[in-house]
Amino acid sequence: MKNCYCDALPYNHPSRPGPDFCAMCDRCGKPGHLRHHPGAVPFTGGYCDFHYRLTAVIHPLGPIGIFLWTGAAFAIVAFFFVR
Ligand SMILES: [Zn+2]
Numbered sequence: 001m002k003n004c005y006c007d008a009l010p011y012n013h014p015s016r017p018g019p020d021f022c023a024m025c026d027r028c029g030k031p032g033h034l035r036h037h038p039g040a041v042p043f044t045g046g047y048c049d050f051h052y053r054l055t056a057v058i059h060p061l062g063p064i065g066i067f068l069w070t071g072a073a074f075a076i077v078a079f080f081f082v083r
C-alpha cells in the first residue's frame, strides 16, 4: 500500500512514466507517484520516494517536520529566555 494513484490509474495511462509509477516527481522529474502531501496540507502532487520522505522531514506540517520545527521553535525560545 503506497497511498498513491497506481491502483486508480490504468497501467497505460499517458501520465504514467511506467507500470511501477503513476506520476513524475514534481521536484526532480524522476518517475514517482502521485500522492497526497505527507503533511496536513490539502495538496496532491508527484513525488519520488526520496522527495516524499524529504518533504515529510523538512516540511513544517509533515509528520516528522512538525516535531523538528516545534522543537526548533522551543529551542529558540529557550535560548532567549533561559539565560
Ligand atoms: Zn503510484
Ligand SMILES: [Zn+2]
Pocket: 025, 026, 027, 028, 029, 030, 032, 047, 048, 049, 050, 051
Ligand atoms: Zn524527486
